[in-house]
Amino acid sequence: MSGPWCFNHKNGVVRLVENSGSDQRPKPEGKVLVHIPSNEVITSYEILKTKLLSLGWERYDGGDPDLFQFHKRSSIDLISLPKDFIKFKSVYMYDIVVKNPNMFMVMDK
Numbered sequence: 463m464s465g466p467w468c469f470n471h472k473n474g475v476v477r478l479v480e481n482s483g484s485d486q487r488p489k490p491e492g493k494v495l496v497h498i499p500s501n502e503v504i505t506s507y508e509i510l511k512t513k514l515l516s517l518g519w520e521r522y523d524g525g526d527p528d529l530f531q532f533h534k535r536s537s538i539d540l541i542s543l544p545k546d547f548i549k550f551k552s553v554y555m556y557d558i559v560v561k562n563p564n565m566f567m568v569m570d571k
Contacts, residue, residue, distance in 0.1 A: 495555040
């Protein structure tokens with residue numbers, strides 16, 4: 463018996479979803495963060511750091527050691543990203559978009 467377990471919120475029952483033999487590995491998200499002014503796809507934290515610093519963001523080293531963080535002195539905003547760029551998913555991309563209007567966008571690959 464292998465496969466994921468599914469919890470039904472309506473009746474509280476947990477059941478095993480049988481492995482149908484298909485590939486169960488997580489699929490890539492298929493999203494990229496794009497810097498609008500340069501039309502550049504962000505492919506590393508080094509590129510992202512350069513863009514954020516130019517927008518007034520500063521590295522914040524006083525927080526969680528497992529996170530790569532930026533803050534702006536002029537606001538209470540904090541951008542927290544996983545240290546490993548491989549874990550840079552769309553939820554983090556949209557956080558950057560919301561905190562930097564008209565500077566970044568998220569697109570499908």
